[in-house]
Amino acid sequence: MGLSGTIDPTVYEGLKDVLQRYPTVTTVTYEPNSIVKQSLQTQIDPNRVIPPSGPEAPTLDVEWRFADQDEQYRIHYADPNLGFDCGWHRDDDHPELGPVHFQYSSPGDCEPEHERATISKEAPTEVLWLVLERLFEKKLPGLLDSS
């Protein structure tokens, strides 16, 4: 299911700024293009993630929507080399897990796994910063321990 709500290109400018300054990020582009600006797609340097990946560049997709006083977002990482993808989603897909859930799927999984997640920040850039730290400093290095 897709996200619903309005898109705010000014918010994307702030999010793009955070992504461009994050050490593992190589390029940030708008999807479908920089005129329509519906979401952000980020290319990740496979040599700078822990554990290192490659040869393909993993991607991080960022989508943000606003409705009344609420918001929805998806920050989703995908590594084509490992067939692994995961992300933090604030959407209507799993209300039983609270407003935000973390989902991940590994090669061979029929369906993605879902977990309750807590995001203590409100400003979109701070939410993104928190998620980037969790992803690159905890979740991905944790793959080494579980393999």
Place this chain on the structure above:
Amino acid sequence: MCNKHVRTGMPEDQDDGMTRGERVRAAARTLREPRTAAWMADETGVSVQTAQKYLDQLVEDDVLRTIERGERTLYCIDQLMATYREIAVLQREHDQEELTDVLAEMRTKIADWKATYDVSSPSELRASIADLTEADDIAERREIASEWEHLADRIQIVRAAVNEYDWASERDTISA
């Protein structure tokens, strides 16, 4: 971990690739409702004085505006300036043909939705959800209604960029 390497030797006010000030500036650009300097300080982990310093600078730069509410000063995005900046960015980063091509694509997409769903606006498309029972159909129409609203908004901005393109290009030259 890679980020720990990056942190080595960084100034104290810097986390990875962003200083505290840059984090305040980035967060300020995502404000959707008026907020105080104390709120921003709490969000970005800086002192209220530091948050206020950067927010006031953004007011000076016409990125933010202030609203006085009782004893409190609230900061919000200067939407008019944000819109003009957006138009200028489109004019600077794209040629006129690119802009008109995308404008036509967006209009075609909206015309297709009007024909497919037999409605004339996103709100009519949302209203049509009342007659549906399938969750997937409802989700699809909600999603398209949102995209439609976004494209309608982008069309206005891109049209403004195209209409004044030559005028803007003349002013965007750097004299030798």
